[in-house]
Every structure is written in structure tokens, then in C-alpha cells.
Amino acid sequence: MSAPLLSISRRTRSTPFTRRVEAAGVRAYTVYNHMLLPTVFRSLEEDYWHLREAVQIWDVACERQVEIRGPDSARLVQLLTPRDLSNMPVGQCFYTPMVDETGGMLNDPVTLKLADDRFWVSIADSDLLLWVKGLAAGLRLDVAVEEPDVSPLAVQGPKAEDTVAAVFGEQVRSIRFFRFEPMLLDGQEYIVARSGYSKQGGFEIYLQDSTHGEALWDAVVEAGEPHGIRAGGPNLIERVEGGLLSYGNDMTRQNTPHECGLGKFCQTADAIGCIGRDALIRVIMEGPQRQIRGLRIDAQGLPFTIQPWPVTAQGVGAGQVTSSAWSPRLEATVAIAMIERDFWDAGTAVTVETPLGPRPAEVVNLPFE
Numbered sequence: 001m002s003a004p005l006l007s008i009s010r011r012t013r014s015t016p017f018t019r020r021v022e023a024a025g026v027r028a029y030t031v032y033n034h035m036l037l038p039t040v041f042r043s044l045e046e047d048y049w050h051l052r053e054a055v056q057i058w059d060v061a062c063e064r065q066v067e068i069r070g071p072d073s074a075r076l077v078q079l080l081t082p083r084d085l086s087n088m089p090v091g092q093c094f095y096t097p098m099v100d101e102t103g104g105m106l107n108d109p110v111t112l113k114l115a116d117d118r119f120w121v122s123i124a125d126s127d128l129l130l131w132v133k134g135l136a137a138g139l140r141l142d143v144a145v146e147e148p149d150v151s152p153l154a155v156q157g158p159k160a161e162d163t164v165a166a167v168f169g170e171q172v173r174s175i176r177f178f179r180f181e182p183m184l185l186d187g188q189e190y191i192v193a194r195s196g197y198s199k200q201g202g203f204e205i206y207l208q209d210s211t212h213g214e215a216l217w218d219a220v221v222e223a224g225e226p227h228g229i230r231a232g233g234p235n236l237i238e239r240v241e242g243g244l245l246s247y248g249n250d251m252t253r254q255n256t257p258h259e260c261g262l263g264k265f266c267q268t269a270d271a272i273g274c275i276g277r278d279a280l281i282r283v284i285m286e287g288p289q290r291q292i293r294g295l296r297i298d299a300q301g302l303p304f305t306i307q308p309w310p311v312t313a314q315g316v317g318a319g320q321v322t323s324s325a326w327s328p329r330l331e332a333t334v335a336i337a338m339i340e341r342d343f344w345d346a347g348t349a350v351t352v353e354t355p356l357g358p359r360p361a362e363v364v365n366l367p368f369e
């Protein structure tokens with residue numbers, strides 16, 4: 001039996017890089033922010049090893065930007081998140097949990113401060129633009145909120161710095177983690193940030209004019225050739241090992257940032273104006289009832305986690321597995337799970353009700369190792 005195909009149309013938006021991605025032999029897409037996101041080129045495992053050893057170019061245009069500009073922009077961005085943005089400098093990226101009035105997670109974007117009155121919220125897979133537009137209109141704020149023609153291209157892996165330096169110049173080597181600088185290439189401005197959805201290090205290059213997408217792709221591939229660059233994408237094995245969360249998979253509106261282990265990115269008491277502030281202050285006083293953990297599952301050949309898999313311990317509910325993958329390096333199935341408080345200590349033995357039947361597993365702290 002062959003796997004079902006994805007029907008692609010205008011709604012599953014293509015990106016400025018899609019033609020290059022297809023020429024590179026993409027084997028699988030997912031849909032993210034109503035846009036194509038390449039996930040597999042050779043195989044999940046081959047792509048995984050190559051990402052750890054060399055350098056990859058990723059079409060992550062689906063990380064759409066919600067641009068907020070105007071006199072009330074700093075006020076509006078602080079409404080969205082319990083992270084205190086009052087001392088955020090221009091040129092900084094912040095990982096920012098965003099919550100509703102109940103403290104439920106709406107998105108976990110990277111926020112870039114371009115100027116005192118201009119921000120990009122680089123979103124995960126939920127329609128945050130509608131929430132931000134609704135708040136701006138409802139509160140009659142003096143801002144413009146739009147999705148601009150901006151498409152991130154990620155360069156990830158141990159040879160990413162050499163590759164991006166060969167494109168934009170040696171100055172990129174001095175860009176610190178989660179900082180960005182505007183850089184010029186053939187008269188076009190790109191925002192170059194040291195960031196990206198892997199733990200292998202690298203950069204994200206924000207293209208600001210779709211018509212230059214293929215030229216940017218070609219320049220990166222040419223610069224990366226001596227380092228063995230290939231097309232890749234956010235890799236399931238690598239991101240589960242690294243403990244990078246996926247909104248909609250590992251967390252939803254039903255979870256608070258504290259359940260997601262994102263409490264370290266919240267300064268709720270200082271986040272004056274944050275819409276979920278009162279709800280989150282109550283959550284902090286009670287303490288979370290469940291939290292994200294790693295699981296090392298004693299099983300091989302499991303399918304993708306399409307629905308959460310129940311986790312039990314001594315016959316009672318202990319949580320659920322939300323993402324998993326076979327790690328060829330750790331020779332185990334690694335997983336991200338939401339685990340109830342009584343069972344969340346590292347070393348706790350649990351059982352995962354997988355599609356292949358119950359399998360033993362151990363709670364571990366993230367990232368793996």
C-alpha cells in the first residue's frame with residue numbers, strides 16, 4: 001500500500017524557494033501556517049546525520065512574520081507575552097511564549113525587535129495574525145499589523161557559520177546567539193540572525209522580497225558546496241533529542257507556558273499588560289500539575305505520533321506522548337511527553353500505550369543526554 005499524497009493548491013501556499021526545493025528532490029512536506037514546509041529529502045535518518053555533520057539549507061518561509069509597527073507597537077507586543085520586553089534591545093531575538101486570557105498557549109514565536117516602533121513576531125503554526133489584529137482593532141491601538149513579504153531561509157549545522165560567512169562576509173561570525181544584523185547582498189537587505197530550529201547551530205536569513213528568493217538560495221548553495229551542503233528541513237529526530245517543542249503537537253491552548261517548561265522565558269510579574277497575566281500568576285502560585293519531559297521508550301519501528309499515545313504507571317494515567325522518533329545515535333525511541341506531576345522525576349518507569357502495544361519507558365530530562 002502506498003502512502004497518501006498531499007493535494008497541493010493555492011491554500012497550501014508555495015514559498016519563494018519551492019522550485020529549488022523540488023529541484024533538490026524533496027520527498028515529504030508538511031503544512032505549516034497554511035504553507036509548504038519540506039520535512040524529508042533523502043530519509044529522516046540520512047538527513048539527521050548530515051545535519052549533525054555538515055550544513056543544510058532549509059526552506060522555513062512558513063515561519064511567517066506578524067509585523068507590528070507604529071507608536072503603540074511595544075505596548076501591543078507586551079500584551080501578547082508574559083516575557084518582560086521592557087529592556088529588549090533593537091537587534092535582539094527573544095523566544096516568546098504567547099498566551100490568551102486563561103494563560104493558554106497561543107503560539108511560541110521568536111520575536112525580533114527591528115526598531116523601537118517595529119517588531120516581527122516569527123510565528124509557529126497557529127493563526128496569530130488574527131488574534132493580534134483583533135486586539136489592535138478592539139483596543140483602537142495606533143499600530144499597523146500585517147504579514148509582510150518576508151521569508152526566512154535557515155542554514156543549520158556545524159558548517160553553517162563558514163557557509164553564511166562566505167555569502168555575507170566575515171562580520172556574520174561576530175553575531176551572537178539570538179541577535180541579528182541587517183546585511184547587504186547584491187543591493188538587497190537581509191536580516192541575518194544566529195538562530196534556528198535545531199541544536200546544531202546556524203543562522204536564519206530573512207528574505208524581504210520574494211523575487212530574490214532563488215538568487216539567495218543559489219548563493220547559499222554555492223557557498224556551502226565546499227562543506228557538502230544539502231537541502232534539509234527541521235528534522236524530527238534532531239528536534240526531539242534537542243527538546244525543541246512543536247506548537248500544535250507538544251503543546252496547545254490547553255497548556256500554560258509553565259507546563260511546557262517555558263517558565264524560564266516568563267517574567268509574569270514584570271510583564272505589565274500581558275493579557276494572561278492574572279491567570280498565570282494563579283498558575284505560578286499553584287504550580288503546574290504536568291510538565292514536558294523526555295521519554296526513552298524501549299521500542300523500535302513505531303509509526304509517527306499522529307494522535308497522542310497514553311502514558312500509564314502502575315495502571316493509572318501518567319500523561320501522553322506527543323512526538324517521537326527512532327534515534328539511530330541513542331539506539332532508542334526518543335519522545336517528548338506531557339507527564340503528570342507524580343511521575344515527572346527523571347528515572348521514573350512508565351508504560352507507553354503505542355500503536356504496537358504497551359512498551360516500557362523511562363522519564364528523562366530534556367534535552368536527551
Ligand code: THG
Nearest residue numbers: 063095108109110122123124152196197204244245
Ligand atoms: N525560528 C524562527 N521562527 C520560528 C522558529 C524558529 N517560528 C516557529 C518556531 N520556530 C517557533 N518555536 C521555536 C522553538 C524553539 C526555539 C525557537 C523557536 C529555540 N529555542 C532554543 C532552545 O530551546 O534551545 C533557545 C531559545 C533561547 O534560549 O532563547 O531556538 O526556529 N525565526
